[in-house]
Amino acid sequence: MSHPAVELDGIWKRFPGVIANAGASLTVRPGTVHAVLGGNGAGKTTLMNCLAGVYLPDEGTVRIDGEEVRFSSPADALSAGIGMVHQEFRLVPVFTVAENVVLGAAPSVLDMAEINQKVAALADRFGFEAEPTRPIWQLSMGERQRVEILKALWRDAKVLILDEPTAVLTPQEAVELGSVLRQMVSEGRSVIFISHKLDEVTSFCDEATVLRDGKTVASSVAIADVDAGQLAELMVGSVSVQQVAPRDATPGDVVLAVDNLTVVDSRGITAVDDISLSVHSGEIVGIAGVAGNGQRQLTDTIAGLDVAQAGTVTISGTDVTALTTRHRVDAGLAYVPEDRLGVGLAPKLPITHNAVMRGYRTMRRGPMLSWDRARAYATGLIEKFDVKIGRMEAPMASLSGGNLQRLLLGRELSDDPRVLVASQPTRGLDVAGVAAIQNLLLEQRDAGAGVLMVSEDLDELLALADRIVVMSEGRIAGEFDPKQVSRTEIGEAMMGAQ
Numbered sequence: 276m277s278h279p280a281v282e283l284d285g286i287w288k289r290f291p292g293v294i295a296n297a298g299a300s301l302t303v304r305p306g307t308v309h310a311v312l313g314g315n316g317a318g319k320t321t322l323m324n325c326l327a328g329v330y331l332p333d334e335g336t337v338r339i340d341g342e343e344v345r346f347s348s349p350a351d352a353l354s355a356g357i358g359m360v361h362q363e364f365r366l367v368p369v370f371t372v373a374e375n376v377v378l379g380a381a382p383s384v385l386d387m388a389e390i391n392q393k394v395a396a397l398a399d400r401f402g403f404e405a406e407p408t409r410p411i412w413q414l415s416m417g418e419r420q421r422v423e424i425l426k427a428l429w430r431d432a433k434v435l436i437l438d439e440p441t442a443v444l445t446p447q448e449a450v451e452l453g454s455v456l457r458q459m460v461s462e463g464r465s466v467i468f469i470s471h472k473l474d475e476v477t478s479f480c481d482e483a484t485v486l487r488d489g490k491t492v493a494s495s496v497a498i499a500d501v502d503a504g505q506l507a508e509l510m511v512g513s514v515s516v517q518q519v520a521p522r523d524a525t526p527g528d529v530v531l532a533v534d535n536l537t538v539v540d541s542r543g544i545t546a547v548d549d550i551s552l553s554v555h556s557g558e559i560v561g562i563a564g565v566a567g568n569g570q571r572q573l574t575d576t577i578a579g580l581d582v583a584q585a586g587t588v589t590i591s592g593t594d595v596t597a598l599t600t601r602h603r604v605d606a607g608l609a610y611v612p613e614d615r616l617g618v619g620l621a622p623k624l625p626i627t628h629n630a631v632m633r634g635y636r637t638m639r640r641g642p643m644l645s646w647d648r649a650r651a652y653a654t655g656l657i658e659k660f661d662v663k664i665g666r667m668e669a670p671m672a673s674l675s676g677g678n679l680q681r682l683l684l685g686r687e688l689s690d691d692p693r694v695l696v697a698s699q700p701t702r703g704l705d706v707a708g709v710a711a712i713q714n715l716l717l718e719q720r721d722a723g724a725g726v727l728m729v730s731e732d733l734d735e736l737l738a739l740a741d742r743i744v745v746m747s748e749g750r751i752a753g754e755f756d757p758k759q760v761s762r763t764e765i766g767e768a769m770m771g772a773q
């Protein structure tokens with residue numbers, strides 16, 4: 276019998292105040308797509324970093340094709356055939372697709388034209404569409420991800436690790452990724468696939484290993500033998516997952532109005548093109564659309580992080596177009612941006628500082644911040660929103676993806692905002708987390724907040740939104756009643772076909 280492609284055995288990895296991996300194991304057979312599952316903070320990313328040479332495990336063994344290895348860098352792992360696509364891409368924006376693919380591994384005798392050809396041929400073999408000469412900055416997240424995958428394939432990776440790859444993809448791109456994965460395994464390669472989306476796991480993967488609290492609680496479960504419900508139970512234990520059951524909305528006054536808003540982005544391209552929309556108190560307006568069609572510039576401009584070239588933003592009756600973010604917060608705005616660590620949170624500051632950034636003015640003792648009150652407040656937030664952390668003094672960036680998200684949402688929702696603008700609020704959350712956050716959004720709505728929610732998850736919009744507005748190329752391409760509309764109709768509007 277052939278050796279497993281990957282064997283991780285008894286892996287321990289400790290960080291100050293937290294044990295990320297506590298004797299975890301994983302066995303991946305060649306020619307399979309293997310899911311690694313677990314709740315937020317279960318230790319999935321850390322375990323993969325131990326396999327991909329980012330971390331050296333404190334204890335335990337790593338075997339590739341039956342041979343024990345010790346990688347001291349990602350380059351080491353790559354030369355042994357282990358490639359990893361991280362959730363934050365590591366591409367050079369001004370370089371072309373082909374330049375990024377071959378960066379650091381270019382055969383010196385080839386000229387650029389030949390390299391372009393070879394990269395195109397490689398892409399073709401895996402059924403990718405890739406234009407080798409386009410610069411990265413022009414590409415969507417889905418296209419960038421393909422470049423990352425091509426980079427690993429160019430180096431002939433035998434095992435490809437994908438950490439939550441579909442979190443940034445449109446539904447269509449996710450389906451395409453599935454067929455690329457099938458092509459890879461048909462060539463005898465293996466794929467390790469981390470995802471919180473159980474329907475993808477059941478349709479793309481052959482086997483699954485489940486982590487909980489840094490330990491392996493189920494190994495190499497055959498996907499054919501389980502359903503999504505059973506996988507969810509393995510991940511979160513016996514805790515039942517609360518389903519969302521929205522009631523009908525009772526909209527009140529307009530709390531957020533955007534009138535003829537135009538925003539030109541840093542490249543000089545009109546990202547938001549004369550958009551008008553309003554959100555009433557007590558309703559959720561969902562914005563659907565393929566990423567990169569102006570959603571980010573729209574929400575950033577509402578929050579005061581981007582500048583309007585024309586038009587106005589009105590919050591609770593106050594024209595805030597020329598006012599600062601602080602003034603908008605005072606007018607009742609809460610904002611959960613798409614870029615959590617770049618905009619929403621300060622990655623290097625401790626968790627406590629991040630937790631109190633919104634409400635610190637209520638924690639004063641005289642003119643000074645009361646650290647006792649700040650810490651008490653932060654601790655309360657962490658308990659209420661079930662954020663898994665090590666020490667309060669740890670830098671924000673050390674939290675797992677899903678836990679960052681919980682802290683940010685918790686902070687923004689804690690003082691019952693009148694207007695909540697949330698971009699991809701459940702991206703990267705585990706099943707229990709998704710249900711918890713969706714329920715929170717509905718609670719806010721029922722308490723009278725106006726919610727503007729951007730999501731690429733159509734099912735989520737259909738379940739939560741009272742109205743769906745589709746954005747395409749910076750314009751509104753249609754408004755729909757979620758109870759009346761079909762997925763196809765929304766999909767067509769997303770593609771700009773009205």
Ligand SMILES: Nc1ncnc2c1ncn2[C@@H]1O[C@H](COP(=O)(O)OP(=O)(O)OP(=O)(O)O)[C@@H](O)[C@H]1O
Pocket residue numbers: 290291293294295313314315316317318319320321322663664665669673674675676677678703705
């Ligand atoms: N560099 C680090 N420093 C300190 N703590 C860390 C570091 N990396 C991870 N951790 C902690 O280790 C635990 C496991 O994190 P990890 O990122 O592996 O979880 P995960 O399963 O990938 O979660 P998610 O689904 O939210 O991405 C978390 O409690 C996290 O805060």
Ligand SMILES: [Mg+2]
Pocket residue numbers: 319320321675676
């Ligand atoms: Mg992770």
